[in-house]
Structure formats: C-alpha cells, structure tokens
Amino acid sequence: MSPSPPTAPRRPLTLRDVSEACGVSEMTVSRVLRNRTDVSPATRERVLAAAKALGYVPNKIAGALASQQVNLVTVVIPSLGNMVFPEVLRGISDALEGTGLQPVFGITDYLAEREENVLYEMLSWRPSGVILAGLEHSDASRAMLAGAGIPVVEIMDVDGTAIDSVVGISHRRAGREMAHAIIAAGYRRIGFLGTKMPDDHRARKRLEGFSDALREAGLELADTEYYAGGSALLKGRQMTEAMLNRTPDLDFLYYSNDMIGAGGLLCCLEKGIDVPGRLGLAGFNGLEILDGLSIRLATMDACRREIGERAAGIVAGLRTDDVIGGTRIELSPRLELGDTIRRESP
Amino acid sequence: MSPSPPTAPRRPLTLRDVSEACGVSEMTVSRVLRNRTDVSPATRERVLAAAKALGYVPNKIAGALASQQVNLVTVVIPSLGNMVFPEVLRGISDALEGTGLQPVFGITDYLAEREENVLYEMLSWRPSGVILAGLEHSDASRAMLAGAGIPVVEIMDVDGTAIDSVVGISHRRAGREMAHAIIAAGYRRIGFLGTKMPDDHRARKRLEGFSDALREAGLELADTEYYAGGSALLKGRQMTEAMLNRTPDLDFLYYSNDMIGAGGLLCCLEKGIDVPGRLGLAGFNGLEILDGLSIRLATMDACRREIGERAAGIVAGLRTDDVIGGTRIELSPRLELGDTIRRESP
C-alpha cells in the first residue's frame, strides 16, 4: 500500500497547510513549489517532503490571479472526427512540450456562433495565446481576439486577412496546382465531389482555385456532388457510383478530401475500372489511411503537423522574445501523384 | 465596419471599467453578467450595453477564486488518433451541453507518467469533476483523484476496481463473447493480431477473455502478431499477409481493433480469399469506417458515445443532486456478425 494522507481532506489543502506542516512561511513554500533557486537545499527538502506527504496540489486559480500569468494556450478547431485536426493538435502539443505552456482544446463543429461562444469562454480564462483554425470569424470573435492583448495565430489557411499571425497553406493555390497536374496528364472531363461548402471555407477555396484553373485552360467541371455528415468513406463510395452513372464519360474525379477519395477508389477498384487509365482520381490531405490501400490515391499533403508546430512556436516565442506579432508563414503543400493520376498524356 | 472600442486596451478590462462606464456598482454589474434575476430591467440594459461597447470579457480566474466554483470538467484520454475517443468526447460534450459545465481535454499517449502529469496539471485548476479512461493508474494518480473531493468517473472499462464511479463495458467479456461466436460458427484454427499489450489494457483484457474462452473449448490461439505505431490500416494488411504466409491453415483472424481488421479484410479480398467461408475475420469497436467497405467486418460495438454521455451525466448530476458517488454502469457491447463470420457451421 502507498502511504495515504493522515486525514481525507474535505476542504482542499492550501499553502498554509503545507506551511504549518513544515514550519516554513507560506512565501518560502511557494518559492519551493515554483522551483525557484533562492531557497536553501535544507528548507527545500523539508517543504517538498511535507507537500508530498499531505498530497498538496497547488491552486492555479489563485496563482494565476496573483501572478497575472496563465500558462494556457487556447486551441480552437472545427472538429475532431476529421482526422485532419488530431495531427495538428499533436504538432501543437509537441512544440509546446517543455515551454511550460499547456494547450487547451475547443471544438466549434464548423459553426461560427459556436466559435464565438467557445472563444468567449476560453478567453475569459486569460490564456497566454490563441491558435484557431481558419481566417473566417464573426465580427465579435475578431473583436475579442484583437482586444485580448495576446498572440493570436490563425492556422490552416493563408487566403485572407489575418488578425495577427497566420500559419497555413493557400488552399486556392492547392486547388489550382491539382488542376494543372490533372490537365497536364491529359484528363478533360472532370467531376468534383466534396462537402457542402458554406461550412468548410478551406474546401470551398480549393474548389474555387480548381475551377479557376480549369476555366483558364478552357475547361469546366463536368459534374459536381456534395454531401454532409455520415461515414465519409461510405459517402465517397456512394457519390462516386451515382456520379459515374449520371455522367459516364467523366475521366477524372477530384475529391475534396482523402476519406471520400478512398471510398471512391475502393468503388472504382471493385467495379474493375481502369485507374488511372480510363479514370483518374485525386483527394486532399495526405491522410495516413491512404497508406493502407492497395494503390495510392493522388493527394496533396496539407502540412498539418508542421502547421501545428509552427503555430505553437509563434505563441511560445512571443512570450519570451519581444517580437511584435504579425508573423506570416505560408507552407507549400506537396503534390503526390500516387497511382491514380497517369504519368503522361495518353 | 463594426464599431471598435474607443481605445485598444493594453490592460484587460475589469468589472470596474464597466462599472464606471455605466455608473452602476461593480456588484450589480457582476450580477447582470451572471444573468441573475434580481436586477431591474433598466439597469440590466445599461450594464449590458456598456459591457458590449467596451468589449468586456469577464475574468473567470478571479470569479472562480471568489466563488470557489469552476465550471470545468477534466477529461483525460489516451489518444486522439484512435478514432475511438473522438466519439466518446462527443458524447461528453453533448451531455454537458446546457449544464453550464465545460469539458477540457488532456491526452496521455497511453503513458502512466504522462497521465499523472496531466492530472496534476488539470486538478490544479480545481475542476468540478474528472472523467478519465481506464481503471489502471499510478498510485500517485489514484491518491490525487481520491483526494480531490470531486466526482471521478473512470470510463471504457469495468474490469477492475474503480476509484469512484465507472461507466464502460467488460472487455474480458467482450473477448469471451467474440470467441464463443467464432467457435459456434465452426472456426478452429484462430490467429490474433493486435497492438502491443502493455500500452493498452483494454485490448489486453479482450485478448485474455478471448484466450480463456478458447481454452475452455479446448482450443488455443494458433498464431499471434503485434504491432505498434504506423498506419493501422497498413499494419493490418501487412500483418495479415505475414500471418497467412506463416500459418496457412488458419481459418479465422481476430483483430484487436477495426482499423487493422479493415486492413486485413482488404488484403483478403484482394487475394481472392473466400471470406467468410475459408477464412473468417473480426475486429472490435464498431468504427464508422466499416460502413464504407464492400463487405461488413464482424465487430463489437464498444458503446463509446453512450459511455461518454453517461459519464458526463454522472458528473453533471452529482453537482445538482446530493447523490453519493460510486455509481457503476456496465454497458453491453453489441456483437455484429457482419459478413465475415459465417452464419452456420460448415
């Protein structure tokens, strides 16, 4: 058995309890617990022993109020189901490791109103910084963020006006580049399958860039289909089947994300369609799941992990350095042709 | 343009600022902002207007210290990449909606030491409750939780001793039931593929229950293979191939989770193996991704969403009711035979 505290305290322990237990002033106890160096080794030991014996856990609320410092970084993202964001969060966590800062996550479900609420709620804890996805926010949200007096890093997307700093990729450009690759490979009858747009600004921008590039090449989308909710893999499968039935002469399908792309790929393989000869496919994100398919879906890596790392780096750096905010980092997504875009024109 | 505050405040605004701006005492401003009813409509309007105009965001740190109440619920889980936990989190979020409580998430990466650190860090914010995955914790973690004087709900697993309340399924029983179904279908040469165990107690317990049931039927595992890290879908594919080469006479593969199971299924389909005739397959979790495969992998739904909801319900209820803790809820995972276990013995 591990030694249990003498009495199970109903009232949480305070510094004073530790102070009395070891006969050292509250102030000195506080110093020890904050790892300050200006305490003699002897007292340090006594204090540490007492604190551990009692099972004392500091009250950060009081500490934060007194010191006006909160070691929290607010991270606001649209969703966890998406596969995209867990990777970003990992980048943030890793980069914050050892800085003394701790990330706290909030979810918006792609709803501006929810974002506003989440931000209000989280800012009221006076965090040291904010990282949030996207550049599109309500006026109230922007006002809150601008007025908070802390570093704000908008991530994922650089196509728009940042409040403070921004780390991401240009989704418009990503869409264009994919279009160029597809056209270069000789595909001409192109369909698009994606999420319902108003929710997802980045998917929308990719489509806009994609369409623009097609138009400049004298082409236009031959068919489009949108979905919302449900299993993305299944939706990809179903939408693909529907679209191929409706528009049989398509020679390329561009998916707004890898998950529906994977569903589409599975569908095509089962139907025995010649990919990429008769039909080309491409998704977006560089999701890990693509590694497990028998042939590699063309995609574009969205640099999600690096985005998280860089964003966290900015927040952490701004605490120490006296850098003025307003950093802008545009990453370049890597195009991966995989096995679903043919390598030369037919 | 939206109206911006007169001066961009370097110092965050306080109640006092609002008080002065509208000529009402700090106390009354505080009442209004907390939606208390004992304020005249007239003053309420004035206060609200002033607060909005200034862009005031309350300081919860001060509020929490004064009121000794923190509307936060700490949620500690091993991983976000797992697909399992986002669903649990959603259940928690939904159940907490409207209770005034807010979930805050922490990640342990399946590391006991990290769990201890995360708990220490989060408990120091004096949350109203804790929800954490699993029943296995370090002594120090248990001590902290027991001493925190708040509801503690351990989730996912009921096979063990709970600190306070517990909501989950019996993974041992889940393993047994799957074994019974497999044996009943006439399979006899059974292989197991899963995560490296020490990390994942629930996967370990499923395997233990599974093995026990086999033994009672006079059988034993014919082959086993473990993995760690990497793309689960790909690992499932690779491990399956390796195992079938090594032990060609296997007639069933039991996977510790659906993602590697899906990889295995894809592998078998490509090889043209007769599933479920010549070879049966089963996974665990009831993941959404299975919906997108051409044939349904047998699985067991882990009730992850309901677990989240019930756990959150306990934490929320304990605030209002004067219920003593120690609730125990065991959910029953539903066995889904899908298309990868044959329906009758050959």
Add this chain to the structure above:
DNA sequence: CTGAAAGCGCTAACAT
C-alpha cells in the same frame, strides 16, 4: 536566503 504586507478581479454575505 527568508518573511510580512498588499492586492490580483471577482463574488458571498450581509446591509440598506
């Protein structure tokens, strides 16, 4: 190296 005093921004409890 250690301690005493003051106060962080808010709210409970008590006036009025």
Add this chain to the structure above:
DNA sequence: ATGTTAGCGCTTTCAG
C-alpha cells in the same frame, strides 16, 4: 433592487 465589506489562495514587492 442595489451597495458595502471582506476575502478566495496565491504571488509580487519590499524589508530584513
């Protein structure tokens, strides 16, 4: 319905 007082548990600042 509104105001006043005291203090939440800690850290800053200043003395010793």
